[in-house]
Amino acid sequence: MSKSVWERMMDVDRRVIYLLVFILIMWPLVQPMGLPVPIASITKSVYDAVEAVPDGGMILFSADHGFASIGENGPQLWGFMQQVFDLQARKPGIRIIFFGFWMEGTLITDTYLKNLGKGRADPNYGKTYANLGWIPLAETGMAVWAADIHRTSAKDMYGNDIGTLPLMKDLKTLKDIVDKYPHVLFITVESGTPGLPEFLRQWQEPYNIRKIVVACTAVSTPGMMPYVGTGQIIGVVDGLSGAAQYEVLIRKPGEASAGTDALSMTHFLVIAFVVIGNIGYFAMKGRKVS
Amino acid sequence: MAWYKRMEIPIAITTVFALYMIFEYFFNVPALKPVTSSLLVFVEIMGVFALGLGFISILMVHVPNIRKKRLYWPYSIPLLILMFFLTIIGLPTWAPTPPKEYGTSLWILGYLHPWFQFLYLNVIVPADATIFSLLAFFIASAAYRAFRARTKEAAALLLAGVLMLLKNAPLGTAIWMGFADIGTWLIGIPNMACMRGITIGIALGTIAIGIRTLIGRETGYFRGGG
Numbered sequence: 246m247s248k249s250v251w252e253r254m255m256d257v258d259r260r261v262i263y264l265l266v267f268i269l270i271m272w273p274l275v276q277p278m279g280l281p282v283p284i285a286s287i288t289k290s291v292y293d294a295v296e297a298v299p300d301g302g303m304i305l306f307s308a309d310h311g312f313a314s315i316g317e318n319g320p321q322l323w324g325f326m327q328q329v330f331d332l333q334a335r336k337p338g339i340r341i342i343f344f345g346f347w348m349e350g351t352l353i354t355d356t357y358l359k360n361l362g363k364g365r366a367d368p369n370y371g372k373t374y375a376n377l378g379w380i381p382l383a384e385t386g387m388a389v390w391a392a393d394i395h396r397t398s399a400k401d402m403y404g405n406d407i408g409t410l411p412l413m414k415d416l417k418t419l420k421d422i423v424d425k426y427p428h429v430l431f432i433t434v435e436s437g438t439p440g441l442p443e444f445l446r447q448w449q450e451p452y453n454i455r456k457i458v459v460a461c462t463a464v465s466t467p468g469m470m471p472y473v474g475t476g477q478i479i480g481v482v483d484g485l486s487g488a489a490q491y492e493v494l495i496r497k498p499g500e501a502s503a504g505t506d507a508l509s510m511t512h513f514l515v516i517a518f519v520v521i522g523n524i525g526y527f528a529m530k531g532r533k534v535s
Numbered sequence: 536m537a538w539y540k541r542m543e544i545p546i547a548i549t550t551v552f553a554l555y556m557i558f559e560y561f562f563n564v565p566a567l568k569p570v571t572s573s574l575l576v577f578v579e580i581m582g583v584f585a586l587g588l589g590f591i592s593i594l595m596v597h598v599p600n601i602r603k604k605r606l607y608w609p610y611s612i613p614l615l616i617l618m619f620f621l622t623i624i625g626l627p628t629w630a631p632t633p634p635k636e637y638g639t640s641l642w643i644l645g646y647l648h649p650w651f652q653f654l655y656l657n658v659i660v661p662a663d664a665t666i667f668s669l670l671a672f673f674i675a676s677a678a679y680r681a682f683r684a685r686t687k688e689a690a691a692l693l694l695a696g697v698l699m700l701l702k703n704a705p706l707g708t709a710i711w712m713g714f715a716d717i718g719t720w721l722i723g724i725p726n727m728a729c730m731r732g733i734t735i736g737i738a739l740g741t742i743a744i745g746i747r748t749l750i751g752r753e754t755g756y757f758r759g760g761g
């Protein structure tokens with residue numbers, strides 16, 4: 246017996262859904278719609294916090310995500326990196342230390358540094374910024390690094406002894422960083438554990454690092470909100486849409502801005518299918534009752 | 536049973552070091568800092584050995600897979616080849632006389648080597664991102680099947696889900712800016728309240744597990760379950 250229209254509405258073949266998702270992702274990428282991107286207050290707070298780093302301040306920059314989430318975390322990381330180097334160009338006293346507690350994140354940081362013309366061949370490397378690479382062992386690694394930077398990150402990403410880098414020479418512990426630099430901003434781009442809760446336990450409370458901003462995958466944002474509410478973090482860049490907002494704020498549209506049109510289309514497709522499924526469900530329910 | 540096989544020994548070691556670390560964390564004693572630092576570095580070194588253990592573990596699973604031609608055994612071959620290949624070229628080796636522009640050292644092999652970079656940029660990153668991206672298709676299909684207003688609670692979940700979709704999609708806020716306000720309220724008030732409850736629950740659970748470990752009641756972490 247063939248299915249009724251209502252039954253068909255309740256049971257659309259998943260291959261049809263997959264095909265439509267594929268088309269609606271590809272279409273806006275080929276033909277961008279350029280929809281306006283409204284700026285959320287939690288994104289604006291992050292942007293303002295980075296801009297507020299004074300000349301002579303320190304930015305600790307941790308890339309704590311894998312390759313899998315590069316679609317969301319990649320544009321966030323890229324946006325932050327462009328902003329911090331622009332900021333350093335305007336305020337030459339700012340110092341930046343890159344590192345990561347996820348191995349893949351540090352490789353992506355290095356790739357983006359190269360794209361910005363920075364890294365080991367740059368004459369300013371080691372003087373105004375440094376890339377310490379991956380710090381293993383998650384939360385334990387955070388505690389170890391904070392207690393003894395030179396023993397934990399004996400060599401930087403490029404194999405240099407960090408004691409030979411002028412920036413790192415006198416910075417032996419996280420306490421040294423906090424004592425030497427009156428304004429320390431910590432940026433973490435992350436997609437899971439280890440991530441913010443571990444930083445709060447190992448760094449914020451013991452070392453009194455108050456200015457923390459987070460960029461995370463959209464699925465992690467609900468978990469970040471309690472920390473925004475308590476003031477433990479300043480703000481959150483929320484997934485791809487947050488990255489697009491950030492690109493608007495730094496006035497450098499890129500991958501995220503292009504991706505938000507695809508995000509819009511697929512979100513509306515899901516809503517359309519949810520509505521169709523529910524119409525079918527209630528129609529069938531009505532027929533059974535009658 | 537030999538004395539060194541007794542369970543009391545690892546429990547005593549765990550308890551002593553855990554109590555020390557708790558004391559050091561909550562009471563800032565400068566004299567203890569070097570001891571703590573050395574202990575943490577020791578833990579880090581121990582942890583890195585786990586990488587080797589993981590390597591051996593993969594060999595122990597996949598080599599017999601291939602030898603006995605178990606289900607899906609052909610997939611084990613590229614896994615082992617790539618594991619060895621990436622491990623070998625990923626191991627850093629320094630050039631004895633590096634060119635000046637590289638400073639004091641130059642990696643002959645290692646993660647900055649062009650071969651590793653090629654595999655990383657052209658195989659690992661796209662493959663990993665592609666697998667993760669497949670979620671978009673599954674989530675679209677799952678949302679369609681799961682979001683049915685069968686009960687009042689399911690209807691509330693459905694409504695909240697749709698409003699969040701409209702908030703996150705720029706097209707939603709382009710149609711009506713109110714979606715952004717509603718979505719922000721949802722994530723900032725009810726979600727935050729729930730997440731606080733969950734966070735506090737996790738913290739209490741962690742404390743309970745910690746206390747059980749300290750008094751030797753939690754033995755799952757050694758001897759395969761104790």
